[in-house]
Amino acid sequence: MTIISSAASRLDVLHAMPRRGRRRLWIVAVNVVVVLVLAWMVVGAALTPGFEWRLVGPYLFDSRILTGVLVSVGMTLASMAMAIVLGVGVAALRMSSVRAAAGAATAFIWVFRAIPMLVQLLFWYNLAALFPTLGLGFPGLGTVGGVSTNEVIGPLTAALIGLTLHETAYLAEIVRGGFAAVPTGQREAAAALGLSPWRTFRRVVWPQAFRIVIPSLGNQVISLLKATSLVSVIALADLLYSAQLIYAANYRTIPLLVVVSIWYMVITGVLSLAQSWLERRLGDRSHRIAAPTEEGAL
Amino acid sequence: MTTSYSLIKPADPSGADSPDSPDPIVSARGLVKSFGGHRVLHGVDLDVAPGETVCVIGPSGSGKSTLLRCLNRLETPDAGLCVIDGVPLGYAARNGALVEVGAAELAAQRAAVGMVFQGFNLFAHMTVRQNLVEAPRSVLGLSRREADERAGDLLARVGLADKMEAYPETLSGGQQQRVAIARALAMRPKVMLFDEPTSALDPEMVDEVLTVMRDLAAEGMTMILVTHEMGFARDVADRIVLMDHGAVLEQSSPRQFFARPATQRGRTFLEKVL
Numbered sequence: 242m243t244i245i246s247s248a249a250s251r252l253d254v255l256h257a258m259p260r261r262g263r264r265r266l267w268i269v270a271v272n273v274v275v276v277l278v279l280a281w282m283v284v285g286a287a288l289t290p291g292f293e294w295r296l297v298g299p300y301l302f303d304s305r306i307l308t309g310v311l312v313s314v315g316m317t318l319a320s321m322a323m324a325i326v327l328g329v330g331v332a333a334l335r336m337s338s339v340r341a342a343a344g345a346a347t348a349f350i351w352v353f354r355a356i357p358m359l360v361q362l363l364f365w366y367n368l369a370a371l372f373p374t375l376g377l378g379f380p381g382l383g384t385v386g387g388v389s390t391n392e393v394i395g396p397l398t399a400a401l402i403g404l405t406l407h408e409t410a411y412l413a414e415i416v417r418g419g420f421a422a423v424p425t426g427q428r429e430a431a432a433a434l435g436l437s438p439w440r441t442f443r444r445v446v447w448p449q450a451f452r453i454v455i456p457s458l459g460n461q462v463i464s465l466l467k468a469t470s471l472v473s474v475i476a477l478a479d480l481l482y483s484a485q486l487i488y489a490a491n492y493r494t495i496p497l498l499v500v501v502s503i504w505y506m507v508i509t510g511v512l513s514l515a516q517s518w519l520e521r522r523l524g525d526r527s528h529r530i531a532a533p534t535e536e537g538a539l
Numbered sequence: 540m541t542t543s544y545s546l547i548k549p550a551d552p553s554g555a556d557s558p559d560s561p562d563p564i565v566s567a568r569g570l571v572k573s574f575g576g577h578r579v580l581h582g583v584d585l586d587v588a589p590g591e592t593v594c595v596i597g598p599s600g601s602g603k604s605t606l607l608r609c610l611n612r613l614e615t616p617d618a619g620l621c622v623i624d625g626v627p628l629g630y631a632a633r634n635g636a637l638v639e640v641g642a643a644e645l646a647a648q649r650a651a652v653g654m655v656f657q658g659f660n661l662f663a664h665m666t667v668r669q670n671l672v673e674a675p676r677s678v679l680g681l682s683r684r685e686a687d688e689r690a691g692d693l694l695a696r697v698g699l700a701d702k703m704e705a706y707p708e709t710l711s712g713g714q715q716q717r718v719a720i721a722r723a724l725a726m727r728p729k730v731m732l733f734d735e736p737t738s739a740l741d742p743e744m745v746d747e748v749l750t751v752m753r754d755l756a757a758e759g760m761t762m763i764l765v766t767h768e769m770g771f772a773r774d775v776a777d778r779i780v781l782m783d784h785g786a787v788l789e790q791s792s793p794r795q796f797f798a799r800p801a802t803q804r805g806r807t808f809l810e811k812v813l
Contacts, residue, residue, distance in 0.1 A: 429613055430660035430719075434674035434726060435650030437643040444673060448664050 296496040300487070301503060309483030310504050316397075316479065317466045320404035325458075327405065328412030335417055346413065353410035359471050361407055365399035366475040396477040400469070408465055415457045419450035452523050459516035463509050470505075480504055564589045564761050565730055570609050570619035572602075579605045581785040582619065587730070590759040594772035594793075597782035598808060603765040606782065607732050610763065611652040612645060623651055624729050650678050653723030657735040659715040661707040667694065667718050668703045671725045679726065686725075693721040697751050713744030717751055724755075731755065733764035769812055773797050781805050 287294075300306060335346035353361070369390035376388070394402070423446050431441040473482035484497040565587035572580040579602045587593050595603045608614040610621050612628045620637075621628050629645050630637040640648075662670050671690035675681045681689070694700050697717040707715055716736055723731060733752065737745045749771050756762055756775050766772060772779060772793060779796040781788045789801045800806045 424658075424660075426656060426658050426660035427662060430654075430656065430662070431674075432613060432646065433611060433649060433652070433654035433656075434722070435646050435648075435678040436674055437646045437678075439643075440646075440677055444677070445662055452664065 291495050292499060293493060293496040294499075296493055297499050297503070300484075300493075300497055300500045303487070303500075305478075305483045305487060306480070306500060306504070309478055309480035310508070312478060312483075313466065313469045313480040314508060316400060316404060316469045316472070317462065320401055320408055321462055321465055323401075323405045324408035324412050327409040328416050331409060331413035332416040332420065335413060336420065350410045350413055353406050354414075358403065358407050358468050359474065362400060362403040362471055362475055365394065365403045366396065368394050368399070396472070396475045399475055400472040400477050404465065404468065404472075407468070408461065411461060412458075415454055415461070416450065418457075419454035420446060422453045423449045455516070455520055455523070459512070459519075462512055462516075466508060466512065467505065561588055563587055564624050565610065565621070565763065567606075567610060567621040568619055570606065570621065571617045572605050572609055572614055573617055579785050580609065580616070583782075583785070583787055585610075585763075585780065585787070587761060587763060589761055591777045592756040592760075592762045592775055593764070593778045593780055594776035595763065595765045595780045595782060596767070596769070596772060596808075596812075597788070598811075601782040602785040603782050604734055605785075607654075607734050607763065607765050610730075610732060611649050611654055613654070623648075626651070628652075647678065650674070650726050651729045653726060653728035653731040655716070655719050655723055655731065655733045655736045657738050659707070659712070659719045659739070661715055661719055661722070663707055666704050666706055667699070667710075670707070670718060671722050674722075675725050689725055690721070693724055694718070697721045698747070711744060712740045713747045716740065716744075716748045720748075720751055720755075730761045730763065733762065733766070735765050735767065737766070737768055767812070769797075781808065783808070 331346050331349060334342045335350070337343050337346075356364075372390055374388060375390050375393055427445050427449065428441055431445045436444070469479055470481040472479050473485060476482065478486065481501055484501045488494045488497045563586040565585065567583065567585040570580050570583040570585075571578070583602070583606055585593075585606070595606065597603050605614060609616045609619070610623075610628075612621070615629070620630070626648055627637055628648050629639060631640045631644065632638075661667075662673065665673065668687065668690050671693065672681075672683070672686035675686045675689060676683065691700065691703065694703060697720060699714060699717055699721070702710060702714065702718070707718070710718065720731075720736075736752070737748050740748065745768070749768065752762070752764070752771075753775055774793075776793050778790055779793050780790045781796070781800065781802075783804055789796075789805055791801065795801075796805070797809070800809055
């Protein structure tokens with residue numbers, strides 16, 4: 242109530258331009274009120290007994306939770322690394338002049354972006370129901386080799402496959418955008434100098450595309466970190482599932498969720514710092530080039 | 540401007556000044572190129588002698604740039620062939636027949652042809668020095684020291700010795716284009732192609748680039764340039780090639796051409812640009 246009425250009065254004062262002094266006073270007053278109200282709400286909520294803050298500290302460094310942190314971070318980094326390699330490959334296929342390759346890449350991106358992460362994880366985890374054994378199959382000719390699917394694809398493998406493929410689809414599009422943002426003139430100049438296609442890619446196109454892509458890459462790592470919490474549905478002891486296992490036994494649900502949240506915030510904070518360090522280190526030279534005219538062939 | 544050393548290896552003294560046409564160093568035959576059904580080049584022939592400076596002029600859309608880009612095969616012609624110093628670009632002779640080569644081999648052939656673009660196209664993530672040493676090191680296999688030395692000499696030559704460690708974005712357009720020329724020269728090309736090298740420059744920067752090109756021509760570099768700089772064409776070119784509608788309309792000495800073009804379309808074009 243106070244906020245709304247003061248905001249309305251402030252509007253009146255805005256129209257009365259000459260009375261600068263009173264206007265400034267109002268702005269200060271509104272700020273103070275907003276800060277006090279917010280602080281009151283946050284502190285009030287935090288003091289709710291249900292949080293059981295005294296339990297948060299000890300559980301924060303519980304060995305089961307720390308193992309969960311390692312699993313979550315490890316899965317994030319491992320699937321991100323694999324997804325970058327695969328994503329560059331899919332992006333290259335997508336841009337290929339071979340129609341079939343480009344079509345396959347487009348289909349891959351569509352499928353793995355369209356199906357929700359959670360559903361994909363369940364699919365990979367339950368792959369044994371679909372294919373009890375894994376081997377090289379040729380329709381009508383039988384199967385070469387063959388191992389029990391359940392032996393090969395445990396929760397960790399299922400999680401890594403699911404996370405990697407899902408992330409690959411997103412990265413392929415991001416990487417393609419990065420490549421497209423490197424002016425054609427850069428490739429032409431490299432070609433005219435006699436650089437081989439691979440050398441042109443390695444030394445000219447990729448370094449520039451990479452810089453363009455870093456901010457999006459940072460976002461993706463952070464969403465991937467959070468997406469790893471979905472693996473709790475396939476009983477993999479990541480950060481969230483480790484906490485769930487504890488509170489399933491002792492019913493301290495809220496403090497453990499607070500512990501989980503704090504860890505996700507800390508890891509995200511570290512990742513953000515790493516991202517801005519990387520951005521600063523590489524500088525932002527590459528995408529400020531305003532190559533005058535990119536005149537076509539005519 | 541006199542210089543203590545030359546930008547390029549001294550040309551063969553016997554051939555360059557001979558009035559009898561020596562073997563051409565660039566020889567294009569029947570170049571045809573279409574873009575999406577629109578035919579841009581209608582079978583163009585062009586011979587350029589070693590040390591010659593040829594200015595290709597003509598109305599926009601006449602196919603000048605496409606011709607230039609077919610000469611180093613940045614555009615693959617639909618038909619026709621370009622032979623640079625005896626090497627048919629994009630092909631290799633196998634069992635007496637010309638066979639198209641792969642991308643890597645074509646890249647190596649291209650090293651003999653330097654190219655300067657309208658938009659400079661310096662590698663934006665590299666310093667000036669890195670721009671100059673990249674290709675000599677990776678394509679010619681020069682050592683770091685050799686490549687650095689060559690880069691330093693060429694930068695001094697284009698008046699930018701103090702910009703070795705600068706990034707392209709910090710340079711003016713004229714400076715960037717001079718670096719681009721130095722970068723192409725670092726490969727010791729046999730021919731230099733210039734695609735409207737001054738068209739993207741502010742007027743006050745045009746001269747610094749033209750001066751470098753003038754020196755280069757004076758030192759005997761074989762140059763083919765597409766330009767709108769008629770003054771430069773008149774002063775520096777050995778030959779003017781006028782193109783229109785994807786074909787060579789006429790070619791003659793600048794003196795003849797600028798006095799009176801042989802064709803009506805040539806006269807119309809000249810009236811417009813002068």
